[in-house]
Structure formats: C-alpha cells, structure tokens
Amino acid sequence: MKKYLCTICGHIYDEDAGEEKTDIPEKTAFESLPERWTCPVCGAEKSKFRILIIPKTDAVPAHTEVKPSLLSVSEVSNLKDSVICSSLAKSCEKQFKHDEAAIYCSLAKELKEKVPHAEGASFAALQKGIEHEISSIIPTAKKVAENHHDRGALRALVWAEKVTRIHHSLLERHAAEGPALIKDKTVYVCPVCGFIFIDEHAPSKCPVCSAPDWKFEIVEA
Amino acid sequence: MKKFAVRNLRLCTKECLCLYVCPTGAADTENSIIDVAKCTGCGHCAEACVSKAISLIPTEFPQQQKHDENLVSAMNTLVVSKVTAEHTAAALPDRFARALQRSNRIMAEDLVRESGYMLPQSKNARKFLKGLAEAGNERAEKLLKLIKSNE
Numbered sequence: 001m002k003k004y005l006c007t008i009c010g011h012i013y014d015e016d017a018g019e020e021k022t023d024i025p026e027k028t029a030f031e032s033l034p035e036r037w038t039c040p041v042c043g044a045e046k047s048k049f050r051i052l053i054i055p056k057t058d059a060v061p062a063h064t065e066v067k068p069s070l071l072s073v074s075e076v077s078n079l080k081d082s083v084i085c086s087s088l089a090k091s092c093e094k095q096f097k098h099d100e101a102a103i104y105c106s107l108a109k110e111l112k113e114k115v116p117h118a119e120g121a122s123f124a125a126l127q128k129g130i131e132h133e134i135s136s137i138i139p140t141a142k143k144v145a146e147n148h149h150d151r152g153a154l155r156a157l158v159w160a161e162k163v164t165r166i167h168h169s170l171l172e173r174h175a176a177e178g179p180a181l182i183k184d185k186t187v188y189v190c191p192v193c194g195f196i197f198i199d200e201h202a203p204s205k206c207p208v209c210s211a212p213d214w215k216f217e218i219v220e221a
Numbered sequence: 222m223k224k225f226a227v228r229n230l231r232l233c234t235k236e237c238l239c240l241y242v243c244p245t246g247a248a249d250t251e252n253s254i255i256d257v258a259k260c261t262g263c264g265h266c267a268e269a270c271v272s273k274a275i276s277l278i279p280t281e282f283p284q285q286q287k288h289d290e291n292l293v294s295a296m297n298t299l300v301v302s303k304v305t306a307e308h309t310a311a312a313l314p315d316r317f318a319r320a321l322q323r324s325n326r327i328m329a330e331d332l333v334r335e336s337g338y339m340l341p342q343s344k345n346a347r348k349f350l351k352g353l354a355e356a357g358n359e360r361a362e363k364l365l366k367l368i369k370s371n372e
Contacts, residue, residue, distance in 0.1 A: 071305060079304035080297075080333075084349060087330035088341050092368075096227055096257075096278055100341065100367050107353075107360040121312035126321065129306050137302055141295040148289045153296060156335040160299065160328045167321060174317060187316045193331065194324035198317070219320045 004030045005052040005173075007199065009042035009162075009207045012052060012169045041162055042207030052173075075115045082111035127171045133164055159193045162208045166196060187219040224262035224277040226255050232274035239266035239275060284372055285339040296336035303329040342371040 001015035013019065013033075018026040021040045024033065030049065037046050071079070089104035138161045145154040174181045181198065188197040193209035202213045228239070230253055239248040247259035248266050255266075255275075267275040288296075303325045310322035337345045347370055353361035 071308065076301055076304065079308060080300055080329075081349075081353070083300065083304055083326065083329040084333050084338050086326065087334050087338055088346060090330065091334070091339065091341050095282075095341070096225075097341070097368070100364060103360050103364055103367070104341075107358070107364070110358075110360065115308065118309050118312035121309045123313060123318075126306055126309055126313075129302055129309070133299065133302050137299050141292075141299055144289075144292050144295040148292050150288060150292050150335075152286065152335045152339075153288065153292055156331045157296075157299075160303075160332060163324060163328055167324065170317070170321075179315065182315065182317050187320045189320050189323045189327070191327060194327035196320045196324050198320075217323070219316045219323065221316055 001027065002030065003052040004049040005169075006039045006042065006044055007048050007050055008044040008197075008203050009039060009195070010166050010169050010173075010198070011039050011041040012172065013039075013049060041165055044207065071115070078111045078114045082108045085111060123171055123174055127168065127175070130164055130168050130171065134161070134168065138164065159208055163194045163196070166208075170196060170198070188216040189219060191215055191217050223280045224264070225257050225260045225280065226262065226264070226266050226275050227278055228253060228255050229274045229276070232272050234272045234274070236271050238269040238271065242266055242269045282340055282342055282371055285337075285343045285345075288336055293336045296332050300329050300332050300336075303332065340371065341368050344370065344372040 003015065004013040005011075006013070013030060015029055016027060018024040018028050019040060022037065024037075030051075033046060035046060038044060039048070085104045085108035089101045089108060092098075092101035092104055138157060142154065142157050142161070144150075145157055170181070185198050186200060186202070188202045189195070190197075190206040190209060190211055192211040192215065193206060195206050195208045197203065197216070202216050204213050205211065206213075206216070226248070228248070233253065242265040243249065244263065244265070245259045245261055247256040247261075250256055262277060262280075264277050267277055307322050307325035307329065310318045310325060313321075337343075338349070340346065347365065347368075350361045350365050354365055
C-alpha cells in the first residue's frame with residue numbers, strides 16, 4: 001500500500017496503518033478517505049496531500065546503533081538556563097526593552113557555549129528522543145495541565161506536540177531520502193512555535209500557530 | 222498605569238496624524254521610532270492614527286499567572302528533552318539539522334515561558350538571575366539592576 005504526504009505540514013498518511021486519531025481503520029486507501037477528511041496535524045484538506053515516493057538513496061542502515069545523549073546534570077542545567085534567558089530576551093523585546101533583551105541574548109549564548117559539542121550524535125538518536133516524547137512525556141504533561149486547568153501550559157504543549165510530530169515525519173523521510181530531503185528546497189522555521197516547512201513556497205500562515213509567513217525564518221547553510 | 226507609545230512600521234501608512242496631536246513632539250523622529258524619553262503616554266497619537274499603527278505599551282505589568290508545582294515539573298521533563306535534542310542537532314550537518322536545532326529551542330522557550338518565566342519582572346525571573354549572579358555572573362547582575370520587580 002502507499003503513503004501520502006501532507007504538503008502543508010509534512011504529516012504522512014500511511015494506508016497500511018490507517019489513522020487512529022480520525023477513526024480511519026488500517027488498510028484504508030487514501031482514495032477512499034471521505035472528501036471532508038483533513039490532515040490530523042494541521043487541518044489541511046485532502047487535496048493538499050501528494051503521494052510519497054521514497055527513493056532508496058543514502059539510506060541509513062537499519063542496524064545503526066543509537067547512542068543515547070550523555071549530558072551531565074550541570075550540562076542540562078546550563079542548556080535549560082540558556083533557554084530561560086533566550087525566552088526572557090524575547091519577552092524583553094516585546095516590551096521594547098532592547099538593551100535588556102541584548103544582555104539576555106548574550107547570557108543565553110554564554111550559558112550554551114559552556115556545554116561541549118555532542119559526540120556521536122545521530123538523526124536516529126533524535127528520532128528515539130521524539131518517540132519517547134510522543135509516547136510518554138507529552139501525554140503526561142498534557143494530563144497534568146488539563147487537571148490544573150492551566151490553559152497556557154496546555155496551549156504550549158499542544159503546539160509542541162504538533163511540531164514534534166512534524167519532526168518525526170521529517171526524520172522518517174530524512175532516514176529514507178537522505179540529503180535529497182532538502183536539495184534545491186527552502187527550509188523555513190516558524191519562530192513562534194518551531195514549525196518546520198521544507199519546500200519552495202511556505203504556506204501563507206503557520207498551520208500550527210497561525211503566525212503569518214513573513215515571520216518565518218529561512219535556514220541558511 | 223503608565224504607558225508609552227510605539228509605532229508598528231509594518232502598519233504605518235504615513236498619514237502623520239500622530240504628529241499633529243502629539244503634545245511633546247515625541248512622534249516626530251527621523252527614524253520613525255517614537256521617542257520614549259519625550260512620550261508622556263497620553264495616547265492621542267494611537268487614537269488619531271487611521272491605520273491603527275500605534276499601540277500603548279504599559280510600563281508596569283500585573284503579576285504573572287501561578288503554575289502548580291507538578292505542572293512545572295512535568296513541563297520541565299519536556300524542556301530537558303527539547304534542550305537535549307537541540308544539543309544533539311547542533312552536532313549534525315546540514316540545513317535540516319539547523320532547522321531541528323532552532324525548532325527545539327523555540328519549543329523549549331515557549332514551554333519555559335508557560336511554566337513560570339513569562340515576565341522578566343516576575344519574582345521567578347529575578348530568583349533565577351540571583352542564582353546566576355551569586356555564582357559570579359556579571360550579565361545576570363546587570364539585568365537585576367536594569368529590570369525592576371513587579372511582585
């Protein structure tokens with residue numbers, strides 16, 4: 001059976017697997033999906049999907065050993081502190097506190113640079129982390145946020161979950177296609193939610209958070 | 222609440238009504254950025270603007286929303302996973318890895334903002350800076366002096 005790719009968010013519809021989330025049973029041909037069926041990740045219409053042909057080039061051998069990340073407690077803490085700083089830099093920027101934002105940015109950089117480069121990093125290790133996030137970390141956090149009626153946290157988690165699923169399908173394609181995934185294409189990142197889009201022309205607004213396309217960052221080599 | 226006016230250059234259509242109503246001349250600058258030192262926050266410019274290009278930014282903010290301890294801890298687990306992913310992606314080649322690196326940072330920033338670090342003026346943010354300043358960080362010390370607490 002075939003696979004279909006959402007050209008808006010990169011979600012993959014697998015005919016073999018069906019789609020539990022939208023009550024589509026296994027072995028359902030894309031053609032026979034109802035016309036009003038939409039992408040479970042970004043809500044794009046059925047017509048926005050295209051058939052996914054995965055060329056067998058530069059494929060990573062399946063038996064590649066995945067090394068877990070070996071960060072120490074203090075390294076994790078420096079990275080997290082760096083994120084708090086770059087986040088507060090954005091908050092200062094929104095309040096037009098430009099000097100404070102600049103200092104927070106330098107502080108974020110300083111803390112990040114304390115942590116040495118990862119050794120033995122692999123795309124497979126990233127995928128493994130994502131699988132753990134999707135199956136365990138995110139559902140747990142969402143439940144806690146729901147129980148405490150914490151709407152802000154729940155909103156952030158819903159966006160993060162969508163973007164994480166997009167990472168998952170992109171990594172799946174990258175494992176199969178290799179560098180062809182981005183060859184001659186533009187890579188966009190939404191600076192509000194982290195949505196990644198790889199193609200010629202970005203959608204006019206972010207399918208995850210609705211930010212307008214002029215906000216998107218273009219990733220340079 | 223004290224406020225000051227800012228102009229959104231993406232929306233400004235240069236009708237210049239703000240210049241006519243501004244009592245201090247703060248809106249009339251060569252780089253189109255309203256002069257904060259002159260602005261009294263009266264809001265006449267924002268009311269007069271036909272393109273809705275001027276907003277009033279408060280100088281004081283309400284206390285940020287409190288979050289449950291368990292929520293903060295659950296969010297933290299995800300933040301740790303995201304910063305680890307960012308760090309891993311940083312060591313990988315090509316634009317795809319750069320995008321993953323950036324995206325993980327953006328998600329982590331949003332998650333920390335929603336678990337206690339929304340406002341730079343908050344007690345939590347100051348506590349965080351104090352921790353760094355006590356360890357001898359000069360930038361953190363400077364920020365503590367520049368940003369006043371609202372709690």
